[in-house]
Amino acid sequence: MEQHPQPAKVILDGNTFELPIVVGTEGEKGIDISKLRTLTNYVTFDHGFGNTSNCESAITYLDGDAGVLRYRGYPIEQLAEYSSFLEIAHLLIYGELPTAEQLRGLSENFTEHSMIHEDMKRFFDGYPSSAHPMAVLASMVCSLSAYYPGIDMMNPTKEDFDRIAVQLMSKVRTIVAFAYKKSIGEPFIYPREDLEYVPNLLNMMFSSPTKQYKVYDEVVQAMKVLFILHADHEQNCSTSTVRLVGSARTNLFASVSAGICALWGPLHGGANEAVIDMLEMIHADGGGIDKYIDMAKDKAKTFRLMGVGHRVYKSYDPRAKIIKQCAHELLGKLGIDDPLLEIAVQLEEKVLKDAYFVERNLYPNVDFYSGLIYKAIGIPKDMFTVMFAIGRMPGWIAHWKEMIEVPGGSKIGRPRQIYVGPQRRDYIPVTKRS
């Protein structure tokens, strides 16, 4: 990172302290407070990390005011239109788009590592068929550590890392498809070497011993776009979780498993499922939108419009723009007339005009329209966040790699707090407590 010639000055208790200012490649500035406590005995207070950068990262650039998102410098709009998910995985993890030979090699490695250990199939017997697939996914991904022992975390080799990264991305697709089959009581369908990443997943989910699923190009294209748009989003809740867990030199599978748990929450990746719940509720209620807009604005109520608002985007989420168009195109091509799409469009129109949402810069986010696409493909609601997790794998892996490769070793993540509990008091035996 570059250092700005002028440091920041902080006046505390009448003393002036100088703190360096660091500058990123897009001109973003940050006050380096890492020595603040040593110099002054003060810490900073930043609930929800809204203003705190925990690392340098060369993976994704995001300008929330301008609605800009780039992976390794490439605009998301170009990548969504022209690239493949495997290319994006290579770009995010290794920093450059792959050559044709590298891409072929990556694809072969994905095929080689697509099966899970046969013993792991027995795990699925232990889950109830009603189990939420995110619970199954998180445990199965963590369990990969037991079957595919990781790497020397204090001194990983390139070959070790390359192997576990591919194992994770390829096996996760098989785990997801098996979890789905378990939930509907059908036999598992194994991965095929002649199918690419997305068709392979669809085939494992929707084919059966008696029926061959027809893979439509428009469905593959829509899923590919969603996976690419989900692939990374810099220091969000789940990615920060992966980095935090990994900062203890925890293996990749366990770190990513923690990220999956973070993604599950409805304020994060779980919002795509929550959006469809909300649209279905509005539809069942007769389709009237105003009541729900009013409810979302009412501070006495906990209801929020799901798929609306974002910590970083204070203009239209560029991913939502692409997904909205994709949803219209896919539903049109498949001849699906989903009343929920109409409700979503009306809801968005109102949100974009309503003073409450305008003043707070609340726009539709990536999850607002993505569930409608998954629904049109036939993916059940509780699998939506699982799809998001498949897409986010390259980003989590890229951040874990970037973190462990920090020269000299990255520091273990360990935030501070402001203690507000009771001051010192003496223990009272239970017989004397009133």
Ligand code: CMC
């Ligand atoms: N509906 C109604 N009001 C909202 C909403 C919403 N969806 N989102 C934010 N607000 C209000 C909030 O009540 C607050 O109002 P006030 O200033 O009067 O107190 C103001 O806008 C700022 O909200 P915040 O909660 O302080 O903002 P945040 O940056 O902490 O939260 C968010 C961001 C995404 C969690 C939030 O906008 C939200 O809960 N949205 C709905 C859930 C959702 O769609 N999540 C997916 C996020 S994008 C994908 C991802 O992260 O994976």
